Amino acid sequence: MVKTGDKIETRNLNVYYGNFHALKNVSLKIPERKVTALIGPSGCGKTTFLRCINRMIELTDGARVSGEVLLDGMNIYDKDVDVIALRRRIGMVFQQPNPFPMSIYENVAYGPKIHGVRDKRKLDEIVKESLERAALWDEVKDKLHENALKLSGGQQQRLCIARALAVEPEVILFDEPCASLDPISTAKIEALIRELSRDYTIVIVTHNMHQAARVSDYTAFFMLGELIECGSTPQIFEKPRDKRTEAYITGRFG
Amino acid sequence: MMPLRGRGGAAVREKFIEALIFTSAPIVVLIFVAILAYIFANGARVITLEFLLSTPRLAGMEGGIFPMIVGSVYVVAVCMLFAVPLGVGAAIYLAEYASENIITSTIRFFIDCLAGVPSIVIGLFGLTFLVHFLKLGYSILAAGVALAFMILPWTVRVSEEAIKAVPRSYREASLALGATKWTTIRRVVLKSAMPGIVTGVLLGLGRAIGETAVLLLTLGSAASAFIPTSPLDSAGTLPVLLYVLATQGNTADAYARACGVALVLLAMFLVVNIFALYVRNRYIKRYEGL
Amino acid sequence: MESEKLVEKLLLAAAASAIFIVFFIIVFMLRESLPVFLEYGADFVFGMTWKPAEASFGILPMIVATLLVSGLALMVATPLGVACAIFLAEYAPPLVRNVVKPVVEMLVGIPSVIIGFFGLMIIVPFLRTHFGGYGLCLLAGGLTLAIMTLPHIVSISEDAIRAVPRSYREASLALGATKWTTVRKVILPSAKSGILAAIILGLGRAVGETMAVLMVVGNPETPWIPTSLLDPIRPLTSTIILEIEYALWGSMHERSLFAIGVVLFAIVAILNLIAVRVIKRGVMA
Numbered sequence: 128m129v130k131t132g133d134k135i136e137t138r139n140l141n142v143y144y145g146n147f148h149a150l151k152n153v154s155l156k157i158p159e160r161k162v163t164a165l166i167g168p169s170g171c172g173k174t175t176f177l178r179c180i181n182r183m184i185e186l187t188d189g190a191r192v193s194g195e196v197l198l199d200g201m202n203i204y205d206k207d208v209d210v211i212a213l214r215r216r217i218g219m220v221f222q223q224p225n226p227f228p229m230s231i232y233e234n235v236a237y238g239p240k241i242h243g244v245r246d247k248r249k250l251d252e253i254v255k256e257s258l259e260r261a262a263l264w265d266e267v268k269d270k271l272h273e274n275a276l277k278l279s280g281g282q283q284q285r286l287c288i289a290r291a292l293a294v295e296p297e298v299i300l301f302d303e304p305c306a307s308l309d310p311i312s313t314a315k316i317e318a319l320i321r322e323l324s325r326d327y328t329i330v331i332v333t334h335n336m337h338q339a340a341r342v343s344d345y346t347a348f349f350m351l352g353e354l355i356e357c358g359s360t361p362q363i364f365e366k367p368r369d370k371r372t373e374a375y376i377t378g379r380f381g
Numbered sequence: 382m383m384p385l386r387g388r389g390g391a392a393v394r395e396k397f398i399e400a401l402i403f404t405s406a407p408i409v410v411l412i413f414v415a416i417l418a419y420i421f422a423n424g425a426r427v428i429t430l431e432f433l434l435s436t437p438r439l440a441g442m443e444g445g446i447f448p449m450i451v452g453s454v455y456v457v458a459v460c461m462l463f464a465v466p467l468g469v470g471a472a473i474y475l476a477e478y479a480s481e482n483i484i485t486s487t488i489r490f491f492i493d494c495l496a497g498v499p500s501i502v503i504g505l506f507g508l509t510f511l512v513h514f515l516k517l518g519y520s521i522l523a524a525g526v527a528l529a530f531m532i533l534p535w536t537v538r539v540s541e542e543a544i545k546a547v548p549r550s551y552r553e554a555s556l557a558l559g560a561t562k563w564t565t566i567r568r569v570v571l572k573s574a575m576p577g578i579v580t581g582v583l584l585g586l587g588r589a590i591g592e593t594a595v596l597l598l599t600l601g602s603a604a605s606a607f608i609p610t611s612p613l614d615s616a617g618t619l620p621v622l623l624y625v626l627a628t629q630g631n632t633a634d635a636y637a638r639a640c641g642v643a644l645v646l647l648a649m650f651l652v653v654n655i656f657a658l659y660v661r662n663r664y665i666k667r668y669e670g671l
Numbered sequence: 672m673e674s675e676k677l678v679e680k681l682l683l684a685a686a687a688s689a690i691f692i693v694f695f696i697i698v699f700m701l702r703e704s705l706p707v708f709l710e711y712g713a714d715f716v717f718g719m720t721w722k723p724a725e726a727s728f729g730i731l732p733m734i735v736a737t738l739l740v741s742g743l744a745l746m747v748a749t750p751l752g753v754a755c756a757i758f759l760a761e762y763a764p765p766l767v768r769n770v771v772k773p774v775v776e777m778l779v780g781i782p783s784v785i786i787g788f789f790g791l792m793i794i795v796p797f798l799r800t801h802f803g804g805y806g807l808c809l810l811a812g813g814l815t816l817a818i819m820t821l822p823h824i825v826s827i828s829e830d831a832i833r834a835v836p837r838s839y840r841e842a843s844l845a846l847g848a849t850k851w852t853t854v855r856k857v858i859l860p861s862a863k864s865g866i867l868a869a870i871i872l873g874l875g876r877a878v879g880e881t882m883a884v885l886m887v888v889g890n891p892e893t894p895w896i897p898t899s900l901l902d903p904i905r906p907l908t909s910t911i912i913l914e915i916e917y918a919l920w921g922s923m924h925e926r927s928l929f930a931i932g933v934v935l936f937a938i939v940a941i942l943n944l945i946a947v948r949v950i951k952r953g954v955m956a
Binding site: 392395398399401402403405406408409410412413415416419420466467468469470471473474475478479485487488491492494495497498499500501502503505506508509510513514530533534537561562563584587588590591592593594597598601620623624627628636639640643646647650654655658 | 674675678679681682683684685686687688689690692693695696699700702703750751752754755757758759762763771773774775777778780781782783784785786787788789791792793818821825849850851852875878879880881882886908911912915916920928929932935936939940943
Binding site for chain 3: 181221225227228
């Protein structure tokens, strides 16, 4: 197994929702510029884990986090870490495509604008480049100023990816990005994720094991809030070490 | 690689704006706390058993406010007598019988229209139609009916929501047992919707208690010393007395008495509303418990 | 089965009562006021002089007074109310919101005579002491009316802000936007039409409000167009209440008071229609 260095590392990460212990002592390393898939049955904590990485978990009422999440060796839960700066470096794409009710252009330009890019030419450039990287440019270049909500579901999701790319993150978190999409749109997003992994560290939560097998380099299996097993994707799918992983992979529960 | 710490100037400006937003809520709360505190502090001093239970002398400058309490309760009772059957009946029709067609959309449109009529216009209408045309005179009946027109849209809306919130399965269960539609509505739907309807009725009642303009136009502004008996009697009411004392009193004593009247009126308003909130909360909890 | 049909008929009658009431309101208001409109026409609405004893019935100064006092109230209540709504919807801990929101909704129905009384006892003397004059003036009316419309604006704006999908917030925050940036750039634009509707409805409410204004604006004998915030004014609603008692029933004076009611109703109806339009357009976009 060739390691390129770890971009993110969690140490003894615990999350509680009130009295419910949602994530139990998870320690996981996420390698740089690779796709890491998080799989497991519903309620296993994979989305909770994902939302810890950019501290979106703090938006959930009553959620408490303990343990460490290191980004390039620095704990993002340290008191003096600015969550805004953190989220610029870690983008996120959600389960339901959630473009803003603005034009396509404004959606992509939103991030750079709020982070201080004012120059129109520079913005145009960022928008074009981001849409190109999200493989959406050719489909929308003639209607950049139309409302984003007019796009199809798959296009909306790629727009959300472009919107995330526009703030030049280092990591992109995908939370079941294809859950609401048709097979053709799904294939496009998957190809895009593979493509993006050349430049970005990607973490994807999916309930679709085939998708995990198709897009990821590494896979982590969660169950009931615990990290059961992690390793290279071929190893997890072909030679799982844990019985529970094997049971899940072969479709005996979940 | 970008640092994870510190953003500088922009953050300071944001904190300032957020501080403004954070102060807005206490300001709003404070305004109303000040109003309540003022009325409680000044009103409590004049309120005695005698003030509450005796009749006024010298056009309300002395004596008590008992006839006005009776008058207010009487007017609101008449109002409810008209508003509740009409409002709940309309709500049942809209929620249970009507299919969405031109008739219901027309009905809804007119209910919205009625909701948009300023209370003073309702008062004028009461004056020409009820007081003069129907020859009810300045009376409790005229005032009560005019108030009923005012709160009717409100009663319909809240009751309809309550009825629509009753799960479909309840209706189906009853119908499947061979109950007729009306039996189902009466025995099952209305029973489940009752807390919601009661909340709506109470909120309407709270609104009717304090309405003044309608009363000035349909009941007159006399500070009557008589305790009304017939619905065709004229009567003094708390809001009208408060208005008269406040604008014509012009002495420290009159203002103090006005505070007392305001406190009684406010207490009635608060009791009705808090009771409505209580009923609604219990009802929400019951549904969440299911 | 017969009684089933009867019940349905009765319920339909209850539902249709609103149609008859509105119809009767229009018919009877017009019946009283039509002679005024026929005789004076546009001079009624645009006339500058209101002297019932001399058969001059011009209400323009009152229309201006009503619009000024309502506009002033909204200018005070809108920033405060919308800020409070933003606080409740976006910043307040759930506990605070769950207490404050029902209280605000309750205050929507607070008797206006009580607010007017408070204005008369506190705001008027304050203005008299600090700015001179009688204290009974346009500014006192604006402030008192602002208190009256405040709960209304908070309540409707808060609903509009809360109706913005959660996913918009998450998307913006995940891009590294701050909370305030998210509110300003995403939430408020999405809630814009709802907030605007709240303001217009608030304006309609202010225009039709009677007691809270009547008690604090001074109501000079001759209505006029004020030149200062400290001038006393005579709005439409005040005139109706103050003069209805001594206007002879059936006289042109009495009828002109009903005509004022019609004008008031028309202004409020137009504002409500605009609000409905604004909401509809917001839904389409």
